[in-house]
Amino acid sequence: MQVETVNLTQKDRKAVLAQMIEKGGGNLTKCIQCGACASVCPVAITGLPLYCKRLFRFLQTGHLEEILDDASSWACVACNRCTEICPRGVDPFHVVFAFRRIQAQELAIPASATTSLMNFYTTGHAVYGDASELRQKVGLDPVPPSTLKYPEALKELQTLLDESPMAELGLF
Template identity: 30%
Template structure:
């Protein structure tokens, strides 16, 4: 039997109008999919497929697709798309639609956001393991223990040592990213998704420490590796400090000055292959995914 796919142009227009994602420009190059960190770690989130489904007007299929909830909003798909398509905007639009249809309660949605926030505790543990040159092994029990164990501010406190000096490499890094223009208003921190788990990471403090030359502490810490590169700090800085670029350069400096090996970024990718599947399973459990049956009942 032949099967055919009927494209609904009205639904497609509705998605485009709501999401402002320029989906019609997608030429299916797959850059978003090959760069998505969640997909790299799990093979379970395909932003190109989501954009493709939106272009076909497959709204019911999108609503019931569990991967809509796997996105970490790192904006990487937007940054790499040569056609200025914004896959994550489609994802956020579909999530909003699911909430409007009451397929997921606001309370459950709150718990979902809380889970994403606490997941940064597991990321920190994974990064620390890599910094200690140890191999990460994780069980579901350990994953949950990490999720449920807050990091105390004391664990991440910094002893100020003003004897530090700015090295020429650091000076160049900070000049290139306009980091010295920071006047500590904290707009970067307020917009940072990782800062939601406050004791772990604060972008404004990272920039401040860099400006004060506290490099040894910074370059050996988990902070510069906890950033997910979403660029919200840069977009929200009135002083035009390029926060994400500062952190990227600090990572390069950590490699150059032997705080971490050249292979550190790929070690982190391997570590993410261990931790992300646990997160996605937790999301499935929490939200009762897939939502298909409920979605069809609603229509």
């Protein structure tokens, strides 16, 4: 007996997939929900709701608006255990980050990320703090040889960022 394809959703799956492809997560279509990624994922282990496998199912069935504000994806540490273990070549890390990029476009961004981004633009370091005293205490120059020491280097970085699509978000 021939079994007809079961359609689990009436959502616009193609529109969501098109966005995912544009943001670098096109391998989403290869996922068969085996769960290998989730078995090694720190986000899944800690019990956050929208870990890799579950996120992918929402996206595959065209549910995007429903999950846009969930912060789980921003807890992904990019460890890439999933990429190593996935038997289908999904590159789950790239899919999670593609979803993050869609969230970012809609400004569904945690405060910690906006602070890092502002630090990154204004100093060249996402993690920033005045370390001159600590550095001198251990016998180093007060300023590391980075954008902090070379203003023209910071200007180069800012030029690259100003000309990027990121500038349109108005976060720096």
